[in-house]
Amino acid sequence: MAKIAQFFVSMGLLLLLWTGVSTSGMVNPEFIPAPATIFTASVELYRDGVLLSDLSISLQRAAIGFALGAFLGVVLGLLTSRIRPVGYALHPLLNVLRPIPAIALAPLAIVWFGIGEPSKYFLITYTVFLAVWLNTDHGASHVASTYIRASRSLGAGTWREFFEVVIPAAAPHIVSGLRLGAALAFLSLVAAELTGASSGIGYRIQESRQFFRTDRMFVGLVELGLLGGLLDFVFQQISRRVVHWEQT
């Protein structure tokens, strides 16, 4: 609750300052529109019907890409960390892929999958997958040896050790990988929508540039900021419950 209060105080101060600066005439309102102008632009977009449709298509892309990437990342992370030959074969790949950002892959994605939805899913899945894979792999390969020893001397077999010891022990890392993945899903979403899309928040920002509508651009930025922030907050709340034992 204190966090929420802090959020509103901070945002309120920002809005005040912003309004003050933009009404003082110190900056060109064409470049930095006042909050009220941005709000009017968002109402306008809402009336046109594009605000909600952009929002829903973007969220859908992020959700599908995230789900695919998270699933693949967790599965592969568990495989590379717990099965030695798989880890041996794939760990170098992880280090080579990691520095390649989604935006650099966007042109290739369009060649491969066309301008439709699959290229967006691909880029988001790729980004989320890498983050989740890395974290899962790290978590599951650093399970405290005491847990493994205790499990084995208590007579647990390989499968029980895997599901009741390795996965819970790695869970805090997996969850933080998912949280990072969720944030990255938004980043790569915009990368995907800025390069070849006909809908979505990123597309709308790009389109607004052609009409020099900075106010509409800001609507898109505010949407991204609020959505990302909200998502992270929700994720934090969920993970606090899932890996409850990590707090003490």
Added chain:
Amino acid sequence: MSGGPNPAVGNTQSSPVTAPVAKGRVTVQDAAVQFLHKGRAVQALSPISMELAPASFTAVIGPSGCGKSTLLNAIAGFTPLTGGAIGIDGTPVTGPSPRVGVMFQQYALFPWFTAIGNIEFALKRFGMPKAERREIAMQALAEVGLANKAANYPGQLSGGMRQRVALARTLAARPDVLLMDEPFGALDAQTRIAMQELLLGIWESRRTTVLFITHDIEEALVLSDRVLVMSAAPGRFVDEIAIHSPRPRSVEQIDDTFIENRARMLRLLRHADAAPSSPPSR
């Protein structure tokens, strides 16, 4: 010795015929552990031999780094031997097994399971119905006085309570041999005494073979039938003290032999610490 023809031979000298085959005989024959550290061979355990009789309580005491924990880890099957052999009731140790229960110094309870969940983990190997498992786990918790903490997670328990759950969990798997690696070492003095009292009570009714590693002379004397004193690295057994104090014992009961044995062990350990054999190690 480990491949001996009949492991039951000589189990109980008093009743040679029709004695029930007591389980939990541990035979350590020239066991050695060596590993490579930065390209150099390090002797973690120099060849050592000993035997634990079924239902006996043996304490091993010695300075840090003498190899007592390595010895325990080797018997538990955690650390492979590079020489010699370890057998339990005639079967060689090749890896961790539920025949050998281990109680660690700390942090071995699974924090993602509740107290009762941790004990149920140990019971799952028996493949009993869920309701029965829960009931037995509950009894095990009651035995260590924590029936009312069943639903608590380890993070919500004190250090002493955690070790009580750990003891209950280890015993729930019904091991033939119980290895304890300074299990009360991280506890404060009062809790430690309470734990010793609890362990005495439980052990005297169950009589599982115990190997108990400790730094604490008094703890060794109060709990065990026999104390093995180890020298500084390379660790060897420099003395063996039989404790004849009658059982059931209590932590508060101190007899004449206690004082005498304590003085003897203090002397030995002082010499063990100042072992001249390897100058760079403490």
